[in-house]
Structures are given as structure tokens and as C-alpha cells.
Amino acid sequence: MWERINAIITWIYELRFMRAYGRYGWARGYLLAGGIAYSALFAIAGALTIAFTAFSYTLGGNKELQQTLFETVNSSLPGILKLDGSSSGLLDPNDLIIENPINMASIISLLVLLWSAASLMTALRIAILGMYGITYLPRPFVKAKLLDLSGALMIGIGALVTVSLVTVSTQFSEIVLDWMGIPGVVGNYLIYIGTLLIALLVDTGIFMFLFSVMCGAHPPLKDLVRGSLLAGVASSILRILGTTVVSSVSENALLAPFAAIITLLIWVNLLAQVTLVASAYVANPPAPGEPTKSQLEHAEEYPNYVTQTVKRTLEWNFDPMTGVIAPSPTDDQEDLLAPPWSGIKAAWMKRKIAKVEDKVTDAQRELDAARHAYAQAAWDAYSKKSTPTTSDKLAQADPQDVGKRLAREQRDSE
Structure with missing residues (x-):
């Protein structure tokens, strides 16, 4: 009997997810995720300032698209923005738009914000490489920083693509559903599922970029797709749960003043853990052995x-x-x-x-x-x-x- 139990336990530990989680633990993934979440507090505001300023000077005339962008960001980072005049939230999106970006002070501020975003992505890159078991990759400093910035840029482009696709698909779906005579409740559920699938595909593409191009690892394509899809599904679940947590914490009179910052810290920490576990899953490491x-x-x-x-x-x-x-x-x-x-x-x-x-x-x-x-x-x-x-x-x-x-x-x- 005990031999059978030991065989089952051994089989469980040999599963790919358990081997990945073992690598995550031995590589101190918990500590790395905490450091990433702490660094994110200083970089998120800068990244949003750059993104919202660039958006306002390119597509800012489309107020509906702008509002959709704000709502998408707020769903990705639950409780960070104050929307519709609400007092809940950390930042007013209008305060993050630089009115006159073409001056020396604004240029210096933008450079500082870019450096903060790149530093966050550098921490993420080093953590991901740790999941692969890679200590060091020889890269010129400028190339490394540009690749780190490309990761931040890819996340921003992904958010914009998601907003655009969701907006277009929602409007098109409403027309099609009305033409097919599908009831409003059922149609709303179908549109909701469609937006989730669009976000999942975009998130999967972003994770594929982070796990390979930005960090410099060369995993097999099959492993890369599987791990990135896993990260995309987990991040979508976190996005849904994050909004629920914000609403539940906001109802607590004691935690309400700190609901946004608490939720943001927890959510970014969990997202960092998901990213690192998924990268360890891509690595597909052998089971941890005994010390030699x-x-x-x-x-x-x-x-x-x-x-x-x-x-x-x-x-x-x-x-x-x-x-x-x-x-x-x-x-x-x-x-x-x-x-x-x-x-x-x-x-x-x-x-x-x-x-x-x-x-x-x-x-x-x-x-x-x-x-x-x-x-x-x-x-x-x-x-x-x-x-x-x-x-x-x-x-x-x-x-x-x-x-x-x-x-x-x-x-x-x-």
C-alpha cells in the first residue's frame, strides 16, 4: 500500500506543472514577484503617463475609444483610475496627460518615466531568465535596455490593440445579434465571451514576446505557445477576480481608503507570480533532485x-x-x-x-x-x-x- 502511495506521489511530482512549480520555488520566485510588484508602483504611473499622452495626441479625438481605453486599463489594473467622476481609484486619467510635451521639462520627465518603465522590465527579464536557469546572457547595455523598453512598448500596444478590437467587435456583434434576433441577455453574454477571447489572444502574444524576444531565451515553439497560453488564461482570470476584489474591499469601511493601493499591490504580485510560473512551465525543467x-x-x-x-x-x-x-x-x-x-x-x-x-x-x-x-x-x-x-x-x-x-x-x- 505504502509503495503504491509513494508511486503516486512520485508521479505527481513528475508532472510538468509540478516540475515548473518546483523550479519557481527553488529560483525564489516569491521574492522576485514581490520585488517586481514593488518596482511596479513606481513605474506604472510613468508608463500610463506616456501611453495616455501618446494616445491623446494621436487618437484622442475619439472620446468613445478613449473611454474604452481607460476602462480597459482599469480592468487590467483594478482600481487604479478614477472613472466617471468616482472618488474611488488612485489616479485621474486626465492628470496623466502632459498638455505640452514639447519642452525641456517635459522631455526630461518623459526620459525619467521611460527609465522607470525600462527598470521594471529589466527586473522582469532577470526574473524570467532565473526560471529558465540562465544566470547571464551577454548583451550590450544599450541593446538590453532597448529590448526591455520593447517589452513595455509591447504591453502598451497590446492594450491599444485590445481596446480597438473589442470596440469594433462589440459594435459589429450588436448589429449581427440584432439581425439574427438573439435576445439581449444572451447577446450580452456572447459579446462578453468574445471580448475575453480577444484579450486572451492578445495576452498570449504579449507573453510569447516577453518569454522569448525580450528575455533572450530560445524555447521550442510548442513549449512557448503552451506556456504563454497558460499565462494568458491565468491573467484573464486574475483580471476578472481583481475587479471583484476591488468592489468587495471598497464596501469595507476600514479598508475602503486603501482599497485601490492594496488591490494593485496584490494584483501585480499575483500577475508577476503567474508570469514566472508560466515561464518555468515554458522551460519544462527536470524534477528537482537531491544535492550532490x-x-x-x-x-x-x-x-x-x-x-x-x-x-x-x-x-x-x-x-x-x-x-x-x-x-x-x-x-x-x-x-x-x-x-x-x-x-x-x-x-x-x-x-x-x-x-x-x-x-x-x-x-x-x-x-x-x-x-x-x-x-x-x-x-x-x-x-x-x-x-x-x-x-x-x-x-x-x-x-x-x-x-x-x-x-x-x-x-x-x-
Whole structure:
């Protein structure tokens, strides 16, 4: 019976979603989502200011479309805007429109707002890469910032596309439903479902852009579509629940003054968690395993981490970017792993082991130096015996390249 239960538990943990959630946990997704939500408080107002100002100077003459945009933003970020003269909400959308953007003060303000939006997307990019298990991607600073801004721009374009499609489809659907004679209640439900599907498709496209182009990962297309669709569905559910939470919190006399800010914090945090879990789902990682022997063997030492202060720790196998102790290539060997032990005798024996390790390190350095000296002498002798050449290309050949060629020829002959 217990074997069957353990088999079921093992099967559950091997499911793709559980493996993704395990990666999310080990990559500290909760902390990253909290940091993203905190950064969003400083960036959302700037992003909305840029978006509303650009909209007012391009399509602002269409008041119906403008109102639809405000309502869409308010549904995406529940309770952030004051609409229809309501006192609930954090910001008046009209206050976010810069009346004269072509002056030095406005240009500087816009640059600051752009930097805030880019910083938020940078935090999101780093968090998404963490779900993929990628520590670092070599990118020029300017290119990285432009790609981060492209993520913010894609979100803004997505909101505008959603508003436009919803407006057009709603008006067209009303005409079609009236022509087909479908009752108003049923027609309203069909229109509502249609708007949800449009928002889902746009959200899925945005997540595909964030999970691949902006962050620089190269997942298989099948995984990318599945994970982005999962994120789109989850964000749509959050959007619906967010509006419900705002209305319920607003009825609480104690929380009503803070309903918008509380809801915004919670909602952005949940959306960040959805984004990170979905990116881990795209990554499709293996199930988390147990720590290797080489990762545990230094756990009882002082220090038990890599530090410049104690030079012998620099000989451990560790990630040069993060300093995290990495598995050793010799972990597959049958080495003895002793249980935890403390006391005077244990400390004395550990100190003896440390001294021997230092001697081994010194001996390894001497061995490397001797091998290098031997190789250099061998190449000198080889050069003296070689036939002189008049070819500049051969004369400038790197001995290492020649050595690689000789080794390859030797392997081919075998």
C-alpha cells in the first residue's frame, strides 16, 4: 500500500506543472514577484503617463475609444483610475496627460518615466531568465535596455490593440445579434465571451514576446505557445477576480481608503507570480533532485561558502557568476560521504584534512607548471626538427592549433 502511495506521489511530482512549480520555488520566485510588484508602483504611473499622452495626441479625438481605453486599463489594473467622476481609484486619467510635451521639462520627465518603465522590465527579464536557469546572457547595455523598453512598448500596444478590437467587435456583434434576433441577455453574454477571447489572444502574444524576444531565451515553439497560453488564461482570470476584489474591499469601511493601493499591490504580485510560473512551465525543467556529494561535503566547514578570504575555498567547484557551489564532475564516483560529526576529535581531523587539501592544491599547481614546461620544451624540440617553411601562414601557426590537429589525426587513426 505504502509503495503504491509513494508511486503516486512520485508521479505527481513528475508532472510538468509540478516540475515548473518546483523550479519557481527553488529560483525564489516569491521574492522576485514581490520585488517586481514593488518596482511596479513606481513605474506604472510613468508608463500610463506616456501611453495616455501618446494616445491623446494621436487618437484622442475619439472620446468613445478613449473611454474604452481607460476602462480597459482599469480592468487590467483594478482600481487604479478614477472613472466617471468616482472618488474611488488612485489616479485621474486626465492628470496623466502632459498638455505640452514639447519642452525641456517635459522631455526630461518623459526620459525619467521611460527609465522607470525600462527598470521594471529589466527586473522582469532577470526574473524570467532565473526560471529558465540562465544566470547571464551577454548583451550590450544599450541593446538590453532597448529590448526591455520593447517589452513595455509591447504591453502598451497590446492594450491599444485590445481596446480597438473589442470596440469594433462589440459594435459589429450588436448589429449581427440584432439581425439574427438573439435576445439581449444572451447577446450580452456572447459579446462578453468574445471580448475575453480577444484579450486572451492578445495576452498570449504579449507573453510569447516577453518569454522569448525580450528575455533572450530560445524555447521550442510548442513549449512557448503552451506556456504563454497558460499565462494568458491565468491573467484573464486574475483580471476578472481583481475587479471583484476591488468592489468587495471598497464596501469595507476600514479598508475602503486603501482599497485601490492594496488591490494593485496584490494584483501585480499575483500577475508577476503567474508570469514566472508560466515561464518555468515554458522551460519544462527536470524534477528537482537531491544535492550532490560535492555540494554537501563543505557544509560543516568554516567557512562553508566560497570566499576570497580563505584561498582554499577558491579551489572548490563553483559558479563564477554567483559563487554558488556547483556539483563536481567526480560526483559519479563512489566516494565516501560521512554523516555530520562534531567535537574536539572531529575538529582536529577536519583541520588535518584541510592541511592535506592545501598540500594537494600546491602539488596540483606544481604538476600543472611541470606539464606546461614539458609541453614548451617539446614544442621547442619539435620546431628545431621541423623543415623550414617559406609559407607565412605556416610560420605563424599557433602551436596549440597544431597540437589540436595532431591530436585529431591521432584519434582518427585509432
